[in-house]
Amino acid sequence: RCFYDQKILRKTFGEWKEWWTVCRERKLSLRAASHYRHLLHKLIFKAWRAYVCQQQGKKNKYYVAESHAKKKKLLRTWQCWVVYVNVQRTKHGMQSVALAFRERSCLRISWAVWRRRYYQNCTRHKMSILALQHWAQSLQFRAWLQWRELYLYSQNDKQKETRAVAHHQHWELKRCMEAWLGYLNLHRAKKRQNELAREHHQIRVVRRCFSVWRLSWECRRRMRAHQKDIGKLAARIALRRVFAHWKHYVVVCVEETRRCELAEKHYKHHLLV
Numbered sequence: 001r002c003f004y005d006q007k008i009l010r011k012t013f014g015e016w017k018e019w020w021t022v023c024r025e026r027k028l029s030l031r032a033a034s035h036y037r038h039l040l041h042k043l044i045f046k047a048w049r050a051y052v053c054q055q056q057g058k059k060n061k062y063y064v065a066e067s068h069a070k071k072k073k074l075l076r077t078w079q080c081w082v083v084y085v086n087v088q089r090t091k092h093g094m095q096s097v098a099l100a101f102r103e104r105s106c107l108r109i110s111w112a113v114w115r116r117r118y119y120q121n122c123t124r125h126k127m128s129i130l131a132l133q134h135w136a137q138s139l140q141f142r143a144w145l146q147w148r149e150l151y152l153y154s155q156n157d158k159q160k161e162t163r164a165v166a167h168h169q170h171w172e173l174k175r176c177m178e179a180w181l182g183y184l185n186l187h188r189a190k191k192r193q194n195e196l197a198r199e200h201h202q203i204r205v206v207r208r209c210f211s212v213w214r215l216s217w218e219c220r221r222r223m224r225a226h227q228k229d230i231g232k233l234a235a236r237i238a239l240r241r242v243f244a245h246w247k248h249y250v251v252v253c254v255e256e257t258r259r260c261e262l263a264e265k266h267y268k269h270h271l272l273v
Contacts, residue, residue, distance in 0.1 A: 211266055
């Protein structure tokens with residue numbers, strides 16, 4: 001019996017040890033999964049931060065380029081205006097000299113003709129200069145608008161390509177994660193079913209062995225008590241053998257009925273289990 005109990009305990013300890021190792025492996029797998037998720041979130045956050053920094057750098061470059069273009073345009077306008085002011089100053093000086101010469105000369109008619117022609121030439125020259133300036137500015141403005149449209153179009157194409165690549169990577173990662181989670185849940189369910197079946201089988205075996213051992217122990221204990229009572233009665237009372245036999249017979253019948261009842265209860269309990 002001791003050897004049998006030791007074997008039962010060893011088997012129980014072995015099954016408990018296997019269950020403990022399975023629980024430990026499950027904890028390790030859960031930690032690995034959480035670490036993998038944390039690493040994925042960290043990588044996604046780094047990529048998003050790099051993308052935001054890149055977009056901010058592009059915006060800053062665009063603002064710097066636009067301010068530089070405005071400054072260049074203002075500088076050219078200022079230079080043209082300075083040249084125009086200098087020309088006007090020279091023209092005013094020439095006009096003052098011409099007026100003094102007209103006042104000094106006596107040929108007023110020739111001076112008037114010359115002044116009219118001079119004014120006409122000046123106005124023509126001014127109009128041609130203004131037309132050339134306006135044409136140059138319009139050409140520069142059209143070229144700048146075309147360059148800006150091309151730059152914005154290229155930037156939009158690049159943004160669309162980066163968004164498409166990011167969306168494709170996110171979709172592939174999501175699909176892989178869903179497949180991995182489905183496989184992990186299925187594997188966990190299978191492990192849980194196997195563990196429940198093993199635990200149910202162990203409990204059933206332990207209950208069956210314990211019920212058999214209990215029945216045998218009660219039978220032996222009752223038999224020993226009965227033998228002690230018979231010995232005492234035989235030593236004390238020798239004249240009551242008939243009564244003792246009858247009492248022994250009654251006790252044996254009661255024991256048999258009890259055994260039958262216990263066997264029936266055990267069978268019912270076994271059926272219920």
